[in-house]
Amino acid sequence: MSAVAGNSKAGTKQKLVEAAEALFADEGFDRVSVRDITTRAGANVAAVNYHFGSREGLLALVMARQINPVNEERLARLDALERKIGGKALPVEEVLDAFVRPFATQVRRSELSEKLFFKLMGRMFGQQGGELPPVVEALFVTVMGRFQRAFAKSLPGLAVEEIWWRMHLMAGAMIHTMAQADTLQRVSGGDSGTPGIEQTLSRFIRFAAAGMRQGADEPREESRSQGPQVEFSF
Amino acid sequence: MSAVAGNSKAGTKQKLVEAAEALFADEGFDRVSVRDITTRAGANVAAVNYHFGSREGLLALVMARQINPVNEERLARLDALERKIGGKALPVEEVLDAFVRPFATQVRRSELSEKLFFKLMGRMFGQQGGELPPVVEALFVTVMGRFQRAFAKSLPGLAVEEIWWRMHLMAGAMIHTMAQADTLQRVSGGDSGTPGIEQTLSRFIRFAAAGMRQGADEPREESRSQGPQVEFSF
DNA sequence: GGAGCTGTCAAACGATTGATTCAATTTTAC
DNA sequence: GTAAAATTGAATCAATCGTTTGACAGCTCC
Numbered sequence: 001m002s003a004v005a006g007n008s009k010a011g012t013k014q015k016l017v018e019a020a021e022a023l024f025a026d027e028g029f030d031r032v033s034v035r036d037i038t039t040r041a042g043a044n045v046a047a048v049n050y051h052f053g054s055r056e057g058l059l060a061l062v063m064a065r066q067i068n069p070v071n072e073e074r075l076a077r078l079d080a081l082e083r084k085i086g087g088k089a090l091p092v093e094e095v096l097d098a099f100v101r102p103f104a105t106q107v108r109r110s111e112l113s114e115k116l117f118f119k120l121m122g123r124m125f126g127q128q129g130g131e132l133p134p135v136v137e138a139l140f141v142t143v144m145g146r147f148q149r150a151f152a153k154s155l156p157g158l159a160v161e162e163i164w165w166r167m168h169l170m171a172g173a174m175i176h177t178m179a180q181a182d183t184l185q186r187v188s189g190g191d192s193g194t195p196g197i198e199q200t201l202s203r204f205i206r207f208a209a210a211g212m213r214q215g216a217d218e219p220r221e222e223s224r225s226q227g228p229q230v231e232f233s234f
Numbered sequence: 235m236s237a238v239a240g241n242s243k244a245g246t247k248q249k250l251v252e253a254a255e256a257l258f259a260d261e262g263f264d265r266v267s268v269r270d271i272t273t274r275a276g277a278n279v280a281a282v283n284y285h286f287g288s289r290e291g292l293l294a295l296v297m298a299r300q301i302n303p304v305n306e307e308r309l310a311r312l313d314a315l316e317r318k319i320g321g322k323a324l325p326v327e328e329v330l331d332a333f334v335r336p337f338a339t340q341v342r343r344s345e346l347s348e349k350l351f352f353k354l355m356g357r358m359f360g361q362q363g364g365e366l367p368p369v370v371e372a373l374f375v376t377v378m379g380r381f382q383r384a385f386a387k388s389l390p391g392l393a394v395e396e397i398w399w400r401m402h403l404m405a406g407a408m409i410h411t412m413a414q415a416d417t418l419q420r421v422s423g424g425d426s427g428t429p430g431i432e433q434t435l436s437r438f439i440r441f442a443a444a445g446m447r448q449g450a451d452e453p454r455e456e457s458r459s460q461g462p463q464v465e466f467s468f
Numbered sequence: 469g470g471a472g473c474t475g476t477c478a479a480a481c482g483a484t485t486g487a488t489t490c491a492a493t494t495t496t497a498c
Numbered sequence: 499g500t501a502a503a504a505t506t507g508a509a510t511c512a513a514t515c516g517t518t519t520g521a522c523a524g525c526t527c528c
Contacts, residue, residue: 012505012506028264030262030264030265031264033484033485033486034485034486034487035484035485035486043506044505044506044507044508045486045487045507045508046487046488046489046506046507046508047505047506047507048486048487049486049487049488050504050505050506051505054486054487055485055486055487056486119362125410126360126413128353128413128414129414162437165411165437165441166437166441168410168411168414169407169410169411169437169438169441169442170407171410172406172407172408172409172410172411173403173404173406173407173410173445174406175406175410176359176402176403176405176406176407176409176410177399177402177403177406179360179362180362180363180402183363203396203399203400203403204403206448206449207399207400207403207445207446207448208403208445209448210444210445210447210448211407211441211442211444211445212441213444214440214441214443214444215440246475246476267514267515267516268515268516268517269514269515269516277476278475278476278477278478279477279478279516279517280476280477280478280517280518280519281475281476281477282516282517283516283517283518284474284475284476285475288516288517289515289516289517
C-alpha cells in the first residue's frame with residue numbers, strides 16, 4: 001500500500017533535516033532555534049538532541065550534506081578535464097566551469113528550492129574560517145589547493161600569491177552573486193521565461209575569466225579570441 | 235587641564251560604541267550580547283539601553299558610523315570625476331577606484347584596526363536586504379544607482395540588466411576579499427614590509443575592470459591598452 | 469540649598485535558549 | 499507474542515537573553 005516514491009514517508013529525522021535546511025537558509029544559522037526547527041518539522045523539542053546529539057550536530061550535517069557534494073563534484077570535474085587534456089594547460093573558462101557548474105548539478109538534486117539553496121550556500125561561504133565543521137572545512141582546503149594548481153597551470157607567469165588573490169576575488173564574485181541570486185533573478189529574467197542557471201553560470205564564467213586572465217601570459221595558442229567554444233556548454 | 239587629544243577621556247557612551255564595533259566585527263552581529271559589550275566597555279548592563287534605546291539602536295549606530303562615510307565619499311569621488319571629465323565616459327578603472335578607495339580613506343579614520351574594520355565591512359555586506367538599518371540601506375541604494383549610471387556610460391552597448399549583474403559580481407569580489415583580508419594579507423606580504431592597502435586596491439581594480447569590460451564596446455579612444463595610467467595612483 | 473536633570477548601579481523582570489530526564493509509546497527482532 | 503531496542507512526549511533544567519526598575523550619586527541652574 002501507499003506506493004510512495006523515493007524519500008517520502010519522511011521519518012522525523014529527515015523532516016528535521018529538511019526543516020533545518022530551509023530555516024537556516026532563510027534566516028541564517030544563528031537566528032534559528034532548536035524549537036523553530038522542531039516546530040516546523042512537527043517533532044518534539046528533544047528530537048534534535050536525540051537524532052543529532054546537539055544543535056551543532058544538526059548544523060554540521062546540514063552544511064556537509066549541501067556543500068560536500070558540490071566540492072566533490074568540483075574535484076571530479078577537474079580530474080576529468082585534466083585527464084582528457086593530458087598534461088597541457090586548461091583554458092581558464094574550463095577550470096571555472098568545473099568550479100561553478102556543480103552548483104547547478106546539486107541544486108537540482110536538493111529538496112531545497114533554488115532560491116533557498118543558493119541562500120544557504122551564500123551563508124556558508126560567508127562564515128569565517130573555523131566556523132565551519134571540520135569535515136566541511138577540510139574538503140574546502142583540498143578543493144582550493146587543487147584549483148590553485150590548475151589555475152597556476154592555466155595562467156603561467158603569475159606568482160602563487162597573485163593566483164590566490166585572484167581566486168579569492170573570483171570566489172567572492174560567485175558567492176555574493178549566489179547569495180543575492182533571488183534579488184537578481186527578479187531584476188533579470190524580464191524577457192525569457194526562465195532566466196536560467198545556465199545564463200548565470202555563463203555570466204559568471206565570462207566575468208571571472210576576464211579577471212583571472214588579465215595581465216597573464218597566454219598558454220600557447222589555446223582556444224582564445226575566436227576559439228572553438230563548442231567544447232563546453234555555455 | 236588634562237589636554238586630551240580628540241576623543242580621549244572616553245565617556246561611557248563612546249566606550250560602548252568602541253566595544254560594540256570591535257565585538258561585532260570580530261564575532262558577528264548575532265553572536266554578541268549586550269552584556270558582552272558592557273563588560274568590555276566596563277559599563278553597566280543598563281548603559282546600552284540608556285544611551286541607545288536598545289541593542290538594535292546601538293547596532294544601527296555602529297553600522298551607520300562605519301559605512302555611511304564610505305558611501306558618501308563614493309558619491310563625492312564619482313561627482314568629482316564626472317565634473318572633471320565633463321559629459322564624457324569615464325574609464326572603468328576610475329569608476330572602480332571611486333568605488334573602493336573610500337575604504338582606504340575610512341579605515342585610517344576609524345579607531346578600529348585595519349583587520350577589524352574590514353571584517354566589519356564584510357559582515358555588513360553579507361547581510362541580506364532588509365537586515366540593514368534603513369538609514370544605511372537607503373544610502374546604499376543611492377550609491378548603487380549612481381554607479382550603475384556611471385558604469386553604463388563607461389561601458390556602452392551593455393544592457394542595464396547586464397550592468398547590474400556585473401556590478402554584483404564586482405561587489406562580491408570586493409566584499410569577500412575584504413572580509414578575508416586578514417587571511418590573505420598573512421599569505422601575501424612576504425617580501426615587502428607593508429603589503430599595503432594600495433596594492434590590494436590595485437589588485438581588485440585590475441581584476442574587476444577586466445571583468446566589467448569584457449565584451450563591451452570601448453568608449454572611443456579613452457586611455458586603454460597603453461594609455462596614460464598616470465591619472466590615478468595605482 | 470533645593471529642585472531638576474544626567475548618568476550609573478545592582479537587582480530583577482519575563483522570555484527564550486540548548487539540553488536533559490524519565491515515562492510512555494512504537495518499532496524491531498526473534 | 500513477547501522481550502528488547504528505538505523513538506517520542508511532556509516537563510523541566512540551568513543559563514542566558516534584552517530590557518526595566520528604582521535607588522543613588524553627581525552635577526547644574528536658579
